[in-house]
Amino acid sequence: MDRSDxxxxxxxxAGRAEAEVAPERGAGLAGLEVGGRPALSARAGRPEGSxxxxxxxxxxxxxxxxxxxxxxxxxxxxxxxxxxxxxxPIHGDAFQRPWEVLSRTDRSxxxxxxxxxxxxxxxxxxxxxxxxxGSLAATLEVTSRSACPLPFGLGFHPWFPxxxxxxxxxSATGCWPQDDRHLPATTGPVPVPPDRxxxxxxxxxxxxxxxxxxGWDGEAEIRQDDTAVSLRVSAPSLSTLILYxxxxxxxxxxxxxxxxxxxxxxxxxxxxxxxxAPGESRSATMTLRxxx
Numbered sequence: 001m002d003r004s005d006x007x008x009x010x011x012x013x014a015g016r017a018e019a020e021v022a023p024e025r026g027a028g029l030a031g032l033e034v035g036g037r038p039a040l041s042a043r044a045g046r047p048e049g050s051x052x053x054x055x056x057x058x059x060x061x062x063x064x065x066x067x068x069x070x071x072x073x074x075x076x077x078x079x080x081x082x083x084x085x086x087x088x089p090i091h092g093d094a095f096q097r098p099w100e101v102l103s104r105t106d107r108s109x110x111x112x113x114x115x116x117x118x119x120x121x122x123x124x125x126x127x128x129x130x131x132x133x134g135s136l137a138a139t140l141e142v143t144s145r146s147a148c149p150l151p152f153g154l155g156f157h158p159w160f161p162x163x164x165x166x167x168x169x170x171s172a173t174g175c176w177p178q179d180d181r182h183l184p185a186t187t188g189p190v191p192v193p194p195d196r197x198x199x200x201x202x203x204x205x206x207x208x209x210x211x212x213x214x215g216w217d218g219e220a221e222i223r224q225d226d227t228a229v230s231l232r233v234s235a236p237s238l239s240t241l242i243l244y245x246x247x248x249x250x251x252x253x254x255x256x257x258x259x260x261x262x263x264x265x266x267x268x269x270x271x272x273x274x275x276x277a278p279g280e281s282r283s284a285t286m287t288l289r290x291x292x
Contacts, residue, residue: 014107015133017290022054026095027111027127029056029158032136034290039136039229041159041252051083051095056158060094060113060142061121062265062273063155063258064212064242067183070265072151072275079119087181091157093118094125107131115145122146134289141283144276151265151273155238155258156286162245162253165225167201170233170241173215176261182210183263189214198243206248212261214271216241220255233257235286240272257286 009030010021020030020042031042032055040055047053065088069078079089082096099111113125122145130137140154160166174189175196196211201223218236235257242262244254260272274282 010101010104010109012104012107012109012129012131014131017131017133017136019129019131019136020055021109021111021129023101023111024098025054026051026097027058027099027113028054028095029129031055032288034229037227037229038161039231039288039290041161044161044251046252052157052159054159056138056156057091057095058125058127058138058140059153059155059157059256059258060092060116060125060140061118061123061150062092062153063157063256063260064262065090065183066265067181067263068266070151072265072270073149075148077120077150082118088183089118092116092121095157099127102126116142120146120148120150121152123152134291135287137285137287139283139285141281142276143281144278146276146278149275149277151270152276152282153259153264153273154282154284155256156235156284157254157256158233158286158288159252159254160222160231161224161228162204162248162251163225163227164203164248165223166228166253167203167223168198168220168243168253168255169201169223170198170213170220170255171217172198172213172241175214176212178210178212178262184212184261184267187268189261204245204248204253208246210244211242213241213243214261215239216257218257222255229290232289233286234289235284237284238286257284259284
């Protein structure tokens, strides 16, 4: 990965690690490699030009789908779909907007979204990336500029290489079964089925998987063979983890540390969402670590 001459990306380097930040593409990561091997999966298996043809997307002011207008403090708020082929609004709008570069060094970058606008949501956001020879940290912060208090969420959407050798490990206390619209089939989490329990390193199922896990302890591990970099994922302030992989033929998987389950806006108690009045903020950090 060498896009140092690409005016659309910022290159960060630390030891054998190299990260590419894409300000014009939602301030996501265009790539992350260590010693020439991919740590994140950039573009593979996704259509060219897709907003998801990145190594990582940032999710604001919520993650995943919202099924219908939601109520909050006596008001009902509607949002329109924002992606072709998606019947519901998904992942907010931060990943679809250009961000400003506030500062950068060889190993860090700080970017700002001055005006996010999605339905009733008005907000500012910042992301800071810090690269070391053994880790990449991303800290995401959102500040409400909405006209009234609203429930905010956020998250990270990294794409990891998947091969037959890939193994995943994490602990969670429950999961949210999914219906045929990719929405929760229950109003609360259920116990994790044995064939979806990744408490020990386990291969992914061969078919479709798109499942939200609740009570996640904020730690996960992705073990790879020599073609990709094994990673430890840490996001201690986020308690929901979404695991997405369409099939064994797809060259990627997603482990998404997020603040809330799918369609939390319309679940009892709006779990994981945080009420922000105008001027209030919330933030979260995700760190990827590797050996060597």
